[in-house]
Ligand SMILES: O=C(CO)[C@@H](O)[C@H](O)COP(=O)(O)O
C-alpha cells in the first residue's frame with residue numbers, strides 16, 4: 001500500500017494548521033516535518049514547538065525528519081511534542097545504536113536516513129532495530145529540488161535485503177517526488193513518499209496528492 005506524507009516545509013507557514021487539515025482531508029497518510037539546524041544542512045526551519053502545535057490538530061502520524069547535529073539532545077523534546085516517527089541521518093549520528101535506542105525508549109518509532117550518496121551497507125547492522133528507512137533523493141536542506149534517479153537501485157537492493165530477512169520496515173523516499181518520479185521508486189519497493197512542492201505548491205492539493213498516490217499504486221499493481 002502506498003502512503004503519502006506531505007512535507008509542511010512547502011506549506012504556507014502563516015496558516016500552518018489549516019494547511020495540515022487540508023492535506024489530511026485530501027487523503028494524506030502521514031505529515032512529514034523537516035527539522036533543519038543550519039549546521040548539518042545549510043538551512044534553518046523549526047523545532048519541537050511546531051510539532052507540539054500541530055499535535056492536537058490531527059490524528060495522522062507525525063513523521064519528524066531530523067536534519068540536525070546532536071540529535072540525541074533533542075529526541076526527548078520531539079517525543080514529548082508528539083512525534084510518531086523520528087528519523088535521523090547516518091551522516092550526522094556516529095552512535096546510531098544509542099540514538100535509535102533513545103528514540104525507541106522515548107516511545108517513538110525510529111528510522112534512519114541516507115543521503116543520496118550514502119551506501120546502504122552503513123545501516124545493515126541496525127536494520128533489526130528500526131521501523132523505517134528514508135532514502136533522500138535530493139541533498140537535504142531545501143524543498144523543490146530535482147529528483148536524483150541514481151538512488152533508485154539502492155532502494156531496490158535494500159528492499160531485497162528486507163524481504164530476505166523477513167523484516168517489516170517501511171521504505172520512505174524524500175525529495176523531488178511527483179506523479180512521475182514516484183513510479184520507479186514504488187517499483188523498487190518503497191511504500192512511503194514525502195512530497196512537498198508537488199502537493200503544497202498546487203492549487204488543488206487533493207487532486208495533486210491523489211494523482212501521486214494513484215501513480216504509485218498503478219506502478220505496483
Ligand atoms: O527533507 C527534505 C528536504 O531536505 C524534504 O522533506 C523536502 O521538504 C521535500 O520537498 P520536495 O522535494 O517534495 O519539494
Ligand SMILES: [Co+2]
Nearest residue numbers: 034065174194
Ligand atoms: Co524531509
